Amino acid sequence: MKFKIKREILLEGLNKVSKAISTKNLIPVLAGIKFDLKGKSLTLTASDNDITIQNKINAKKDEFIIEDEGSIIIQGRYVLDIARKLTDEFINFEVIDDLKVIISTENSEFNLNGISEREYPTINLEESKNKVYLSSNLLKDIVYETAFAASNEENKPVLTGINFNIAGNMMECNATDSYRLARKVITLDKESSENYNIVVPRHNIVELSKILSSEDEQIELNIFSNKILFKLDNLLFQSRLINGTYPNTSNLLPKEDFMNITMNLLDFYSVIDRVSILTSDKDKNIVNLETNGDVLTLKSSSAEIGKVEEKMNITKNNKKDIKISFSAKYMMEALKSFSTEDVEIHFIGEIKPIIIKSKDKEDLTQLVLPIRTY
Amino acid sequence: MKFKIKREILLEGLNKVSKAISTKNLIPVLAGIKFDLKGKSLTLTASDNDITIQNKINAKKDEFIIEDEGSIIIQGRYVLDIARKLTDEFINFEVIDDLKVIISTENSEFNLNGISEREYPTINLEESKNKVYLSSNLLKDIVYETAFAASNEENKPVLTGINFNIAGNMMECNATDSYRLARKVITLDKESSENYNIVVPRHNIVELSKILSSEDEQIELNIFSNKILFKLDNLLFQSRLINGTYPNTSNLLPKEDFMNITMNLLDFYSVIDRVSILTSDKDKNIVNLETNGDVLTLKSSSAEIGKVEEKMNITKNNKKDIKISFSAKYMMEALKSFSTEDVEIHFIGEIKPIIIKSKDKEDLTQLVLPIRTY
Numbered sequence: 001m002k003f004k005i006k007r008e009i010l011l012e013g014l015n016k017v018s019k020a021i022s023t024k025n026l027i028p029v030l031a032g033i034k035f036d037l038k039g040k041s042l043t044l045t046a047s048d049n050d051i052t053i054q055n056k057i058n059a060k061k062d063e064f065i066i067e068d069e070g071s072i073i074i075q076g077r078y079v080l081d082i083a084r085k086l087t088d089e090f091i092n093f094e095v096i097d098d099l100k101v102i103i104s105t106e107n108s109e110f111n112l113n114g115i116s117e118r119e120y121p122t123i124n125l126e127e128s129k130n131k132v133y134l135s136s137n138l139l140k141d142i143v144y145e146t147a148f149a150a151s152n153e154e155n156k157p158v159l160t161g162i163n164f165n166i167a168g169n170m171m172e173c174n175a176t177d178s179y180r181l182a183r184k185v186i187t188l189d190k191e192s193s194e195n196y197n198i199v200v201p202r203h204n205i206v207e208l209s210k211i212l213s214s215e216d217e218q219i220e221l222n223i224f225s226n227k228i229l230f231k232l233d234n235l236l237f238q239s240r241l242i243n244g245t246y247p248n249t250s251n252l253l254p255k256e257d258f259m260n261i262t263m264n265l266l267d268f269y270s271v272i273d274r275v276s277i278l279t280s281d282k283d284k285n286i287v288n289l290e291t292n293g294d295v296l297t298l299k300s301s302s303a304e305i306g307k308v309e310e311k312m313n314i315t316k317n318n319k320k321d322i323k324i325s326f327s328a329k330y331m332m333e334a335l336k337s338f339s340t341e342d343v344e345i346h347f348i349g350e351i352k353p354i355i356i357k358s359k360d361k362e363d364l365t366q367l368v369l370p371i372r373t374y
Numbered sequence: 375m376k377f378k379i380k381r382e383i384l385l386e387g388l389n390k391v392s393k394a395i396s397t398k399n400l401i402p403v404l405a406g407i408k409f410d411l412k413g414k415s416l417t418l419t420a421s422d423n424d425i426t427i428q429n430k431i432n433a434k435k436d437e438f439i440i441e442d443e444g445s446i447i448i449q450g451r452y453v454l455d456i457a458r459k460l461t462d463e464f465i466n467f468e469v470i471d472d473l474k475v476i477i478s479t480e481n482s483e484f485n486l487n488g489i490s491e492r493e494y495p496t497i498n499l500e501e502s503k504n505k506v507y508l509s510s511n512l513l514k515d516i517v518y519e520t521a522f523a524a525s526n527e528e529n530k531p532v533l534t535g536i537n538f539n540i541a542g543n544m545m546e547c548n549a550t551d552s553y554r555l556a557r558k559v560i561t562l563d564k565e566s567s568e569n570y571n572i573v574v575p576r577h578n579i580v581e582l583s584k585i586l587s588s589e590d591e592q593i594e595l596n597i598f599s600n601k602i603l604f605k606l607d608n609l610l611f612q613s614r615l616i617n618g619t620y621p622n623t624s625n626l627l628p629k630e631d632f633m634n635i636t637m638n639l640l641d642f643y644s645v646i647d648r649v650s651i652l653t654s655d656k657d658k659n660i661v662n663l664e665t666n667g668d669v670l671t672l673k674s675s676s677a678e679i680g681k682v683e684e685k686m687n688i689t690k691n692n693k694k695d696i697k698i699s700f701s702a703k704y705m706m707e708a709l710k711s712f713s714t715e716d717v718e719i720h721f722i723g724e725i726k727p728i729i730i731k732s733k734d735k736e737d738l739t740q741l742v743l744p745i746r747t748y
Contacts, residue, residue: 075679078651078652078679078680081651082648082651085644085647085648085651086648087644100680101680107645107684107685107686108648108682108683108684109682109683109684110651110652110680110681110682111680111681111682111683112652112679112680113678113679113680270459270461271481273459274456274459274460274482277452277455277456277459277484278452278484278486304487305449305452305486305487306452306474306475306484306485306486306487307484307485308482308483308484308485309482309483309485310481310482310483311481312481
């Protein structure tokens with residue numbers, strides 16, 4: 001294997017696959033990145049058994065020059081650090097004596113012990129017959145707007161992922177920890193000929209969203225019973241799926257509400273932020289909301305520390321008033337997912353879910369359960 | 375107690391004293407900030423028994439209006455969070471029923487449980503007869519250029535601080551963990567009539583350097599046998615001193631060297647940074663340096679990972695060559711303390727300390743011990 005490559009091109013590829021380098025030392029070869037130089041491209045692969053990332057770099061005149069084909073596994077952490085810290089424009093790679101990797105520039109020479117590609121596990125990155133198409137920017141939005149609501153508790157594995165429920169041209173994305181729910185409903189450009197109801201581990205899809213470039217690209221979703229392969233132009237990202245039946249959450253979202261309020265999002269957010277100063281994570285950061293005509297009062301209190309009260313003017317859709325308590329932390333996280341100017345808070349009843357929506361982001365619904373304080 | 379204050383003025387004062395709020399719950403009252411409103415100023419005090427910080431805010435027309443004198447202790451964490459998160463320009467403070475603190479703005483009202491000032495420990499912030507004067511920018515430099523070299527190991531307490539050795543108009547500042555030494559020698563503008571040889575805990579003086587404003591101010595050092603009081607215009611900062619005799623390090627710095635090299639600092643730094651990629655903290659990040667005429671070679675190797683070699687052109691003061699090994703981490707930290715373009719590396723011998731100096735920063739000397747590799 002022998003090639004010369006512009007440092008920044010290699011670094012970009014290494015950075016992408018590095019998210020899948022295993023940090024557990026169970027299978028040492030998985031701490032490596034597989035370099036495959038064949039035909040007119042270099043394929044980099046990393047896998048920790050949970051996710052696999054493969055990135056393809058195509059030969060390009062004056063930027064990536066291939067001299068000899070070949071394959072080798074290089075320790076991921078070191079090759080990434082070398083590519084980061086070299087300051088030269090180009091880097092030379094060469095494998096000698098089968099397993100010695102020489103990485104060199106004008107004044108630097110690294111001589112690393114490689115591992116034979118035969119020791120790398122076979123990873124099946126097959127495609128499915130039916131594909132679902134999604135834009136990469138939309139996928140980033142889904143992750144930003146829903147992932148925070150998934151559960152951290154491993155005793156309900158299915159709630160630690162994001163649910164994708166696909167039927168025809170409708171895709172419903174859900175995340176819930178059973179105290180709140182984030183839901184985004186998307187109309188797909190191209191109808192899916194099969195229906196799917198899958199759960200992707202939250203951590204894995206967050207990692208995918210981080211390595212997507214800022215350019216909007218088409219992503220091909222290849223869904224199997226136990227895994228999903230996201231295919232982009234030069235990137236493959238495969239994740240396991242979480243087994244189990246995702247709860248049906250549609251009945252939580254009522255068609256009619258009791259009363260709703262429209263407010264400036266930032267104002268409402270900062271009022272809750274202040275009122276929750278005296279609350280603690282331990283008691284779920286409970287704050288009390290009360291409307292009285294066009295004035296909303298938010299309160300919280302702690303016997304030890306003291307109490308706080310804030311007022312703000314609001315616009316309601318009718319004359320009904322409400323008194324309800326909820327977790328400030330959950331409400332703030334739900335509000336943050338709307339980057340809109342205004343937000344609508346829908347109340348169904350004092351012991352019914354609170355629904356957050358926005359006229360400027362109709363595909364997104366957030367739900368926060370109230371907390372009984374009496 | 376009753377006053378109205380511009381939020382940003384109060385916040386600045388609270389931020390400064392907050393570094394001394396106790397986070398251990400041994401003495402609950404020390405988690406509070408003492409507010410003392412007397413005459414024409416508000417004095418804020420916080421102390422964790424190790425350091426005490428006092429900040430004085432003077433009444434100012436239209437910005438800080440005093441209505442009623444008084445004293446109270448308010449829980450530090452909460453009052454700081456309230457001042458941070460309020461968005462109003464002014465905040466009102468009022469104590470009612472002796473111990474209820476009302477913090478309010480137009481739409482917000484916090485009602486906190488205060489603690490009587492009688493419960494606060496008496497802290498003696500006396501001044502000494504003899505004073506040592508130092509500019510605040512110079513103190514920041516001393517901390518930046520020496521503190522990193524102090525020890526983290528509590529079994530040699532005296533090495534966990536910065537040593538100030540003052541005689542006449544000379545002040546020598548030392549920090550060492552016995553593998554390296556940072557020394558800054560300053561000529562004081564005003565001679566001290568007493569000599570001192572004290573050790574200030576590293577953590578404490580780092581905290582002081584963080585709260586010094588960007589303006590250059592004069593600091594008055596009031597030194598006692600067991601404590602030091604730094605006095606600025608509106609700020610008092612008192613720290614305990616570390617007991618024990620600081621080692622005499624002057625004999626480590628020889629008058630004559632065997633050979634020295636002049637190099638661009640950033641180039642040398644980045645070469646060491648790369649050569650140390652394959653080393654580990656466990657084996658002290660050992661790299662080997664070798665000169666051969668005007669070429670310097672840096673090498674490191676690890677049986678498991680591989681080896682690396684870098685070359686760079688250098689200017690030497692004579693034709694002698696050297697071969698020496700040292701900790702890349704320690705050398706890089708020493709280099710970082712010079713923000714000069716060039717740096718001089720002085721060699722005394724293969725098993726003698728390496729001295730780092732710069733023509734553009736003559737008051738600073740860094741020393742790194744070599745590591746025997748044979």
